Amino acid sequence: MAQFQAVKGAKDIFPEEVVRWHYIEGVIRSVTSLYGFSEVRTPVFEYTELFQRGIGSSTDIVGKEMFTFLPDPNGRSITLRPEMTAGVMRAFLQKNPGAGVPVHKLYYIADLFRKERPQAGRQRQFTQFGAELLGVSSPAAVAEVISMMMQVFDTLGLHGLRLRVNSLGDHEDRMRYREQLRSYLEPYHDLLDEASRERFEKNPLRILDSKNPAVQEIVAGAPKLLDCITIEGRAEFDRVLGYLSDRGIAYEVDHLLVRGLDYYGHTAFEVVSAELGAQDAIGGGGRYDALSKELGSNSEIPAVGFAVGMERLIITMEKQGLFATLCPHGPQVFVVLQDASLEDEALRIADRLRRAGITTETDLAGRSMKAQMREANRLLAGFALFVGQDEVASGSYTLRNLRTSEQLSLSIDAIPGVLLESSKP
RNA sequence: GUGAUUGUAGCUCAGCUGGUUAGAGCGCCAGGUUGUGGCCCUGGAGGUCGGGGGUUCGAGUCCCCUCAUUCACCCCA
Incomplete structure (x- = not known):
């Protein structure tokens, strides 16, 4: 047993595997450039408040998963980034204060940190490939971003992935739905597990994606979030779906899909892989029009984006035998x-x-x-x-x-x- | 944070109800071929049995603690 080993949840990547990373990164760079996205790199740490404001202090990520520290006794609290969207938006606002915002298309491949218990497909330091489309979040923009993500998977040869989409509506829609859901669940209250009962008070929407079979059964008959959305919102969502169909991208509308980060609204989506085990989301994203104002911008910057877990991508590719062609070459x-x-x-x-x-x-x-x-x-x-x-x-x-x-x-x-x-x- | 799991050679693992100097395969080194690989044969090096404590005449094997791993819950990529 070696005296030192890598920090819990952190992994070493040796040359045999780095070859795979290079290959995937190459595909990512070429597909993103086809869509006109350019790479952005931001600091690995940010002031802690950025994540509290951006991701939402009620989320688990902010509540209990951040690596936070004080650089010096009188300094401001700093946190190792647990996700990229807040940092990218911050960087964008810092560079373009108050300007009328043209469309910006950015992508990243970046290391993130979350203090969770490691398990299959989950590490404390992990890497995400993601993209943020800033300045528009029209149905066409949403479809564009989803389409790019799917094209990366496609180019890598992945098969059997399922794309789930849903609309979370706007803030008012969700407030309305929240009450409907509460009154539906009320009679079942005693049948809910402890975690769900707690969510019943704080954030009933989260009960929808519970993994507990008993809860799932109850939730199956619940009113649908989509039915609470305004006519305009519903029409926009349908246009997104129309664009996807038009491009031959298979999807399923999943009424139970609610994303965990506070900044998402309207269209949200997730891609799952059957190869992954419990942590089966290989990527996810959605619209986050509200984020810019949350971070202090005086104008709202519409935005859509997604993030894909690189390690999960690699696990899935490995299981599907997609690295077979990657033959190592020796010295001449x-x-x-x-x-x-x-x-x-x-x-x-x-x-x-x-x-x-x-x-x-x-x-x-x-x-x-x-x-x-x-x-x-x-x-x-x-x-x-x-x-x-x-x-x-x-x-x-x-x-x-x-x-x-x-x-x-x-x-x-x-x-x-x-x-x-x-x-x- | 909770639950379970595993921890023996560089790697993958055996080691039955506790019983003498702890094994295999692969890898490594050397020789068979005194200037030549991949296959084969022979030999060799390499182990505080995760760590600490306890039970016992005796512990890799049983008990307790601890550390680490893995998987699941939670949550998410």
């Missing part, structure tokens, strides 16, 4: 030296090959030739180049093709050409 050549006295010569040759643009490795540990050859094989090197007394004396080096086992004797000057030629597809 491994320089094998006969004995330690030739180290200088071997390093000179390696240096020369690298300057010629050839990926080259050599033994740095003074190991036997057999061990060096095994290493070359393990690394998936294309060739082995032998550096021995004979070669140095004659100036003619032995180059062995490790795939075909063919060997050639070549002058150093001829080697780069042969290697470059052989690595062409």
Whole structure:
């Protein structure tokens, strides 16, 4: 047992896996650029009030999951970001104070921190890929954002994901619905579990997405949030659905979908993967028109966005065998030296090959030739180049093709050409 | 925060109702091939059995505490 291990809920990512991240990040960068989104990077910490105001102090995230600290005795409380939307909006408002807001399209791939108990698909430090469309939140804008998210999944080859959408209406709609839901649940009050009873007082909407089967049964007959929405709101939601159908994006309207963050309103959505176990949401998002004012802007900036959990994405892709094509490639050549006295010569040759643009490795540990050859094989090197007394004396080096086992004797000057030629597809 | 689970070699794991020097596979190193890999054969190195305490003639095995892991609740990506 090592004396130190990674902090609970934090993971090391080694090269074999980093390859996967690079691949996914590449797809994200290309798809987002197709939609005209540009990357934004914001600080990993923010003043704590930003999250209290933005996410809402009644949420679990703010209530009990934040890594918060005081930088110095008289300083302001600071928190490691538990999500990106509040920070991106803050950055945007800081850069564009009070300006008439044109459309801005931003995306990010960022590390976040939440002090939860780790479990499958949940870590204390995790990464989200997300996008924020600021300045419009029209049905077309909502559809655009959902469409981009789905295109990323699609390009990665994911299948069997379910997109659930719902409309949370505006604030008044929700207040109205809240009362309807309360009066519906009233007679069942004693049948509800403890958590649901508490929500009955504080935030009855959260009872809708309870995992407790008994509660789900009760909730199944509850009035629908969608039915409390104004005609205009309902029409907008239908237009979003129309755009999705139009683009061939499958969805299901889920009346029980309520997102946990306070700033969401109107359209909300979530994508779940059957491969994930209990934490099955791979991504989610919605409209958050109210956030800008909550953060002190004097004009409301309509906005839509989503976030996708990178680790959950990777788990799902792994389960679906989508990394199979990602084959590792070794160095083009491994320089094998006969004995330690030739180290200088071997390093000179390696240096020369690298300057010629050839990926080259050599033994740095003074190991036997057999061990060096095994290493070359393990690394998936294309060739082995032998550096021995004979070669140095004659100036003619032995180059062995490790795939075909063919060997050639070549002058150093001829080697780069042969290697470059052989690595062409 | 709550519940359960697991913790033996670098890795994946065996170790029956407590009984002498703790095992396997893979990996690693060396040799079989004194200048050559992948397959095969032989040998070798490597373990405070998570940590602490207790019961016992005797504990990897039983009890308590503790730390860590994993999964679930909660919540969310």
